[in-house]
Amino acid sequence: GDVTISAVYKPSFELAGDLYAWYQISPGRYGVILLDMMGHGISSSLVCMYIYSTLKDAITGLGDPEAVMKELNRRMNQLHMPDRLENYYFTAIYFVLDTAEQTIEYVNAGHPAGIAIVDDEVKLMTKGCCPLGFFEDIDVTKGVIPFKKGARILLFTDGLSEGLEEEYEDAISKLVSSLQEQGMDDPKELFERLQLSSEMLQDAKDDMCLVMVSTNGGA
Numbered sequence: 001g002d003v004t005i006s007a008v009y010k011p012s013f014e015l016a017g018d019l020y021a022w023y024q025i026s027p028g029r030y031g032v033i034l035l036d037m038m039g040h041g042i043s044s045s046l047v048c049m050y051i052y053s054t055l056k057d058a059i060t061g062l063g064d065p066e067a068v069m070k071e072l073n074r075r076m077n078q079l080h081m082p083d084r085l086e087n088y089y090f091t092a093i094y095f096v097l098d099t100a101e102q103t104i105e106y107v108n109a110g111h112p113a114g115i116a117i118v119d120d121e122v123k124l125m126t127k128g129c130c131p132l133g134f135f136e137d138i139d140v141t142k143g144v145i146p147f148k149k150g151a152r153i154l155l156f157t158d159g160l161s162e163g164l165e166e167e168y169e170d171a172i173s174k175l176v177s178s179l180q181e182q183g184m185d186d187p188k189e190l191f192e193r194l195q196l197s198s199e200m201l202q203d204a205k206d207d208m209c210l211v212m213v214s215t216n217g218g219a
Contacts, residue, residue: 002216018037021055024060029063031094034111034156034209047088050079058072063096064105068094073133076088076132077133091111093108093112103146104146105144106145107128109129109130111131114154115179116151116153117153118147122180125153150214152179152213154212155211
């Protein structure tokens, strides 16, 4: 099946702390990640760059969500200098979309739940582990979502849900109802649909990022 991957990113006035990437792992298999670096200031951006430099090898080399998250956690732990004042860690959601097997395998590391709409059903992507960079060893639980007809997946960072609504549940239901509309595969349109007021975007302390992936099922 065809796979469409697109993103919209609105950085805050501070340095960027959100990062997304996707790579084709093999024919029909795509790895997609969105992460949100915690800890602010210049070193946060450097940590982002360091992690970004490791993503391609981790995703194309390991692929599997459990293995990738463990590798990224290991990389973050390598950064722990004993005299470091600030502790950097990140939340992330990473999934592998397999169009041949028709599965979405994912791990959520302390991140807002991704939303998957598969065969007209809504699934929240909540399974996983703690944020990465806290502990040497982490237990990781992989979630698996099968689909038959097609899948549409939305990942977002919490700048978005905070901006949308004080009520997180409201934010999720707004996102879900917009996502369920026929032909909704442009995150920019989704972003505008959420009617974020310009003042709110100016006040946003946090970056906002939406990553949307859709596949139409049948190979």
